[in-house]
Amino acid sequence: MEVAYAQLKRYWGFPSFRGVQAEVIQRLVVESENALCIMPTGGGKSLVFQVPALCFDGLTLVISPLIALSKDQVDNLKKRGVPAAALDSSLTTEESSEVRKQLREGTLKILYVAPERLNNEMFVSMISEQKISLLAVDESHCVSEWGPSFRAEYLKVSRFAKEIAAERVLCLTATATPSVITDICDSTNGFDIDREKGVFSTGTFRPNLSISIKPCANFKAKFAVLVPALKSRGDGAAIVYVTTQKQAEEVAQELHDLHGIEARPYHAGLKADDRKTIQYWFIGGNGVVVATIAFGMGIDKANIRMVAHFQLPKTLENYSQEIGRAGRDGLPSLCLMVPSASDMPILESFARANTPSLRSIRTWLDAFFISPLDDDGTISADHYKMSNAFDIGRNTLSLLFTILELQYGLIRATTPFYSTYTIKPLENNPSAFPNILNDRSPEAAALQKHWKQWRIWHTIDVVGTAEAEGIERSKLVRQISRWEMNGWCEVKVAGVRMRYNIEKPLPELDEDIEELANAIFKQLHEREEADVKRLRTVAEFVKGGQCYAHLLACYFGDDKAVPEKGCGICSFCKTRQAIPFQPKYDTAFSEKQVRFVLGVCGVRDDPRFLARLAFGVSSPRSTQLGLSKHEIFGCCETADFNKLLERFEAECEEQGYRNRAVLAPPKANARSKEGEADGKEASGAKKAPAKRAASGGAKAGGAAKKAKK
Structure with a gap:
C-alpha cells in the first residue's frame, strides 16, 4: 500500500484515504482481486480506481455512461498531471486520432469509454492489444436485471472483461440491494467478486439527513409545503425532483414568478448548452434547480441543503441516490417529499411502458430473421424504423437484441454504421471542395450521382447509393473518409x-419462433411486474410506521445501520405517527370506459396495445395513430392493468383479431397526415414479413423456413 499512499500524496496532496477507500484499494493493489464498492456520489469513488491506476504498469479502462462526468474527471486528472483521456462521440476526428495514438504508444494510464463503445470492432481490437491492469465499471448496478436503471449494453461488460483478460475488475455504484449485489458478483454473468471479502460499503445511513414526508392533496398544497421549506433552507442550494419535463418547467416558473425563489428547470429536453449553463450556475451558487432524474449524477457540490421530491420517486434506489446528493459537507440537510395519491398513475404508466405485446415481439423476430445479409455477412438493422414498425420502444428493442445475443447466442453486435452522410466545404479552406467534384473514381462518381445538393450541404444516402450502383x-464510406482526411470537406x-x-443458425420454423417469442415476452413481463412492485414499495415506505432512515437502510440490507x-x-x-397514505391504483373500471376506447380505436389485433392506451402508456403505434392526444388515452389510468388487459383480450378474441376503422380522429392537433395514417392502420393487421423462398439468398440457418401444415 506504500505506493498507493505515495501516489495519493503526489497527485492529490492528501495524506490518507477516508472511509472504505483504503480497504478497496488494498483489495485491488495488494491482494490483486476483484471488488465491489458501494459508495454515494461525492463520497470519493473516483479515487478508488484513479489511485490504483497509477500503481499498475498497464491501462485502467473505465466504463461510464456519463460523458459529461467522464470529461470533467479527465480534465481534473490532466490538471494533476495524470495521463488520462475519454473516447466518446463528442470528440473531433483529430481528437479521437490523438487518443488512439496515445493508446498505441502506451502513454495513457486511464481511459474512459461508454458501454456502447464495446460494440465497436476497431475499439475492441485496439484494447485487446493493451494490458488492462484494471477495468472499472461505474454505475455497475445497471448490469442487474433487478436494478431500476437496468441497461442492455451493460450486460455485455462482464463478457468483455473476460475477453480482454482484465487483470482486476472494480465495480462501483451508489446503491445496491442484496439481489443487485448478487447479480454484480455472479461468477457467470457478473464479475466474479467474492461476496464475503470483495464487497465494500460506506453504509446507507447519513445522520445529517432529515427525511420529512408530507403527503398533499393536490398541486397547490404541495407548494404550500415546498415554498416555506425552500425559503428556510439556509445558506445552500436545493434540488426539486419532478417526474416529467413539463412539470420541471411549470414548477420552476411558479417558484420564480409567484414566490420569488431563484429557480431554473433542468431536463433532457433542453439544449446541451442550456443544460451546461444551468449546471455551472447551480454549482457556482445557491440556487434551486427543478429537475427530472437527468440532473444530479456526477454533480460535485457539498452544500446542497435540501433535496425535495415533488412526486413519489419511481424506486427507493432512485430516492436513496437522489437524497444522497444533500449535505455532503456533513451539515444538517433536509430531504422533503410531498407526494399525493394522484402521483401513482403516471409512475405506473412509466413502469408499464417498456413491455411490448407478444404480437410485436413475434412480428419483429419474423422480420429480423429473414433480413438479407449485407456484403460483409452481417445483418444491419435500423432501430428507429423497427421501433415504429413493430410498436417497440427503442430501449426495449436494444434489450431484445441483447437477449438474442447473450441468452441465446444467435447474434453478436458489431460496429454500427451510418446510413446518411452530409458534406460541405471547409470554412477555412473552401477552395479545396472542387477536388471532390473532380474526383473520377467509381466511388466518387456514384456518390456525386446520388447526392442531394442543398445550398451548402450535400446529403448522401450511402445505403441506397450502394444498392443502386x-x-x-x-x-x-472509405471514399468519403478520404475526402475528409485530405481536408477537402467537413x-x-x-x-x-x-x-x-450471425453466430448460430437463426430459427426457421414457425413453431420455433413462436416458442422464442413467448419466452422473451414472459421475461419482459416479469420485469414489468417487478418494476410495478418496486413502485408500490415506495408507496408503502411513505406510509411509514417506523423511522424512515431505518426503513431505507433495511431495504438495502443494512438493518443495523441506524442506532436503536x-x-x-x-x-x-x-x-x-404513520401516514394514512392511499395512492390511486387498482380501482375498478366501467364497461362504459371500455366501450369508449373500443369505439374510438379500431385496433383488435393487439389487446395489450388497447390496455396500454386506456391506461395512458404511449407507444410508437399510438403516436402514429394520433391516439396519444385523444380523450381515450389514460381514461382508465387508475385501473388494475392486468384486469383491463383481460377485458381487451376477450374483446379481441371475439373479433377474431381483425382490425376495424379508427372512428374518431384526435380531438387536438388532428392533421390530414394523421388521418391518412389512421386509415392505413385500420385496414387490417400488419402482415408478418413473407417467408424467404427456397431460392432466396443464403444465411446462417440453412434452408428456408418450412411452412406450417
Whole structure:
C-alpha cells in the first residue's frame, strides 16, 4: 500500500484515504482481486480506481455512461498531471486520432469509454492489444436485471472483461440491494467478486439527513409545503425532483414568478448548452434547480441543503441516490417529499411502458430473421424504423437484441454504421471542395450521382447509393473518409444502423419462433411486474410506521445501520405517527370506459396495445395513430392493468383479431397526415414479413423456413 499512499500524496496532496477507500484499494493493489464498492456520489469513488491506476504498469479502462462526468474527471486528472483521456462521440476526428495514438504508444494510464463503445470492432481490437491492469465499471448496478436503471449494453461488460483478460475488475455504484449485489458478483454473468471479502460499503445511513414526508392533496398544497421549506433552507442550494419535463418547467416558473425563489428547470429536453449553463450556475451558487432524474449524477457540490421530491420517486434506489446528493459537507440537510395519491398513475404508466405485446415481439423476430445479409455477412438493422414498425420502444428493442445475443447466442453486435452522410466545404479552406467534384473514381462518381445538393450541404444516402450502383457500402464510406482526411470537406453522419454477426443458425420454423417469442415476452413481463412492485414499495415506505432512515437502510440490507432503529430527526421520529397514505391504483373500471376506447380505436389485433392506451402508456403505434392526444388515452389510468388487459383480450378474441376503422380522429392537433395514417392502420393487421423462398439468398440457418401444415 506504500505506493498507493505515495501516489495519493503526489497527485492529490492528501495524506490518507477516508472511509472504505483504503480497504478497496488494498483489495485491488495488494491482494490483486476483484471488488465491489458501494459508495454515494461525492463520497470519493473516483479515487478508488484513479489511485490504483497509477500503481499498475498497464491501462485502467473505465466504463461510464456519463460523458459529461467522464470529461470533467479527465480534465481534473490532466490538471494533476495524470495521463488520462475519454473516447466518446463528442470528440473531433483529430481528437479521437490523438487518443488512439496515445493508446498505441502506451502513454495513457486511464481511459474512459461508454458501454456502447464495446460494440465497436476497431475499439475492441485496439484494447485487446493493451494490458488492462484494471477495468472499472461505474454505475455497475445497471448490469442487474433487478436494478431500476437496468441497461442492455451493460450486460455485455462482464463478457468483455473476460475477453480482454482484465487483470482486476472494480465495480462501483451508489446503491445496491442484496439481489443487485448478487447479480454484480455472479461468477457467470457478473464479475466474479467474492461476496464475503470483495464487497465494500460506506453504509446507507447519513445522520445529517432529515427525511420529512408530507403527503398533499393536490398541486397547490404541495407548494404550500415546498415554498416555506425552500425559503428556510439556509445558506445552500436545493434540488426539486419532478417526474416529467413539463412539470420541471411549470414548477420552476411558479417558484420564480409567484414566490420569488431563484429557480431554473433542468431536463433532457433542453439544449446541451442550456443544460451546461444551468449546471455551472447551480454549482457556482445557491440556487434551486427543478429537475427530472437527468440532473444530479456526477454533480460535485457539498452544500446542497435540501433535496425535495415533488412526486413519489419511481424506486427507493432512485430516492436513496437522489437524497444522497444533500449535505455532503456533513451539515444538517433536509430531504422533503410531498407526494399525493394522484402521483401513482403516471409512475405506473412509466413502469408499464417498456413491455411490448407478444404480437410485436413475434412480428419483429419474423422480420429480423429473414433480413438479407449485407456484403460483409452481417445483418444491419435500423432501430428507429423497427421501433415504429413493430410498436417497440427503442430501449426495449436494444434489450431484445441483447437477449438474442447473450441468452441465446444467435447474434453478436458489431460496429454500427451510418446510413446518411452530409458534406460541405471547409470554412477555412473552401477552395479545396472542387477536388471532390473532380474526383473520377467509381466511388466518387456514384456518390456525386446520388447526392442531394442543398445550398451548402450535400446529403448522401450511402445505403441506397450502394444498392443502386452495385458498390459495397464500405467502399463508399472509405471514399468519403478520404475526402475528409485530405481536408477537402467537413463531414457529418446520421441514421445509425446497428450490425449483427450471425453466430448460430437463426430459427426457421414457425413453431420455433413462436416458442422464442413467448419466452422473451414472459421475461419482459416479469420485469414489468417487478418494476410495478418496486413502485408500490415506495408507496408503502411513505406510509411509514417506523423511522424512515431505518426503513431505507433495511431495504438495502443494512438493518443495523441506524442506532436503536431511530434517527431522531425524520418526520416519523418526530411525530411517532404513520401516514394514512392511499395512492390511486387498482380501482375498478366501467364497461362504459371500455366501450369508449373500443369505439374510438379500431385496433383488435393487439389487446395489450388497447390496455396500454386506456391506461395512458404511449407507444410508437399510438403516436402514429394520433391516439396519444385523444380523450381515450389514460381514461382508465387508475385501473388494475392486468384486469383491463383481460377485458381487451376477450374483446379481441371475439373479433377474431381483425382490425376495424379508427372512428374518431384526435380531438387536438388532428392533421390530414394523421388521418391518412389512421386509415392505413385500420385496414387490417400488419402482415408478418413473407417467408424467404427456397431460392432466396443464403444465411446462417440453412434452408428456408418450412411452412406450417
